Amino acid sequence: MDELPIQSGDDVVRVRQHVxxxxxxxxxxxxxxxxxVTAASELARxxxxxxxxxxxxxxxxxxxxxxxxxxxxxxxxxxxIADVDLALTDGWTSGTGLGLGLSGSRRLVDEFELKSxxxxxxxxxxxxxxx
Amino acid sequence: MDQVPILKIGQTLFxxxxxxxxxxxxxxxxxDLAAELAATAATGVIIDITAVEIVDSFIGRMLATxxxxxxxxxxxxxxxxxxxAVAITxxxxxxxxxxxxxxxNAEKGLALLNGRD
Numbered sequence: 001m002d003e004l005p006i007q008s009g010d011d012v013v014r015v016r017q018h019v020x021x022x023x024x025x026x027x028x029x030x031x032x033x034x035x036x037v038t039a040a041s042e043l044a045r046x047x048x049x050x051x052x053x054x055x056x057x058x059x060x061x062x063x064x065x066x067x068x069x070x071x072x073x074x075x076x077x078x079x080x081i082a083d084v085d086l087a088l089t090d091g092w093t094s095g096t097g098l099g100l101g102l103s104g105s106r107r108l109v110d111e112f113e114l115k116s117x118x119x120x121x122x123x124x125x126x127x128x129x130x131x
Numbered sequence: 132m133d134q135v136p137i138l139k140i141g142q143t144l145f146x147x148x149x150x151x152x153x154x155x156x157x158x159x160x161x162x163d164l165a166a167e168l169a170a171t172a173a174t175g176v177i178i179d180i181t182a183v184e185i186v187d188s189f190i191g192r193m194l195a196t197x198x199x200x201x202x203x204x205x206x207x208x209x210x211x212x213x214x215x216a217v218a219i220t221x222x223x224x225x226x227x228x229x230x231x232x233x234x235x236n237a238e239k240g241l242a243l244l245n246g247r248d
Contacts, residue, residue: 009153016185017151034185034216038224041187045154090225100188104224 001059006074012044015056019072022058026068027130036070036128039105043074043124046101051076051122061127069110069129074122081116088114135160137167143244144168144206145237147179157193164197168204175244176201179237181212191226198231209233209240 002022004015019040023033040056047054054076061071081087088106093099106112111127133156138145144167150156164176178194180186186194198208211234213221221228234240 009155013151013153020184031216031219034214034220035223038185038187038220041185041189045187045189100225104188104226107223107225108220 001057004056004058005053006044006047006056006076007053008048012041012048015044015058016041018056018058019070022060022070023128026060026070028070028128029131032128032131035108036072036126039108039126039128040072042101042105043072043126046122046124047074047076047078051078054078054121063129067129069127071125071127074124076123077121080118080120080122081114082118084114084116087116134163137163139167139171139173142173143175143177143241144171144173145177145179147182149182152183152190154189157190161193161197161200165200165204168201168206172204174206175241176206176208177237177240177244178208178210179212180210180217181214181236183214183217186213186217186221186226188224188226191221191224191228195228195230198228202230207232207244209243211235211237211240 004018005011016037020037023036044056057073059071061069086092088103090103091099109126109128113125116122133150135146135148194210201208209232234243
């Protein structure tokens with residue numbers, strides 16, 4: 001498992017590159033790589049902007065039926081999200097964005113788990129499996 | 132942070148994005164393009180994203196914004212060279228690049244601009 005800091009825009013680019021390499025070397029198709037890297041970009045930006053910085057963990061995982069996947073974990077100690085369901089709605093935004101970051105990245109991956117509490121930071125775990 | 136160069140060819144500004152875009156670079160490009168449009172009175176902008184591996188919601192929104200800004204300078208923007216995987220991902224993300232036109236490649240993009248009345 002690799003752990004990468006997210007403290008700047010350059011770090012977001014590095015996370016994308018790292019996720020791209022992990023996805024490519026573990027059998028994800030080009031479209032699936034692109035989807036996972038795009039989701040990683042959205043989530044890393046959230047960690048940086050809304051979470052005030054944090055870390056990304058990249059891990060290669062195996063499913064029960066032998067498929068390989070790439071698991072990403074984004075964590076911050078920021079202000080957290082008061083209403084997680086609302087935050088996952090298309091078009092809902094806390095700032096000036098389009099409100100597609102969270103809801104859109106959920107559509108791009110196979111598994112998506114968001115945990116957050118006001119004042120206790122935010123943690124997002126996603127997995128994309130090879131086909 | 133890297134800067135994206137802007138070339139003027141005839142009445143068209145040509146931008147080919149060859150770097151791994153970070154948010155600040157895209158915002159800088161937006162400002163540079165607006166300044167260049169004002170200075171050159173170009174009537175078209177071609178943004179080549181052949182080398183761009185992902186377009187997320189921020190980059191997509193910025194591309195659409197560049198299209199809107201260009202229009203205020205009486206210039207049309209065409210995005211060219213989108214990779215198939217990027218097109219699939221953008222659509223699934225829920226992003227429609229409203230306000231910008233797209234073309235398969237730079238040649239077709241230029242033809243689109245030259246055909247405008």
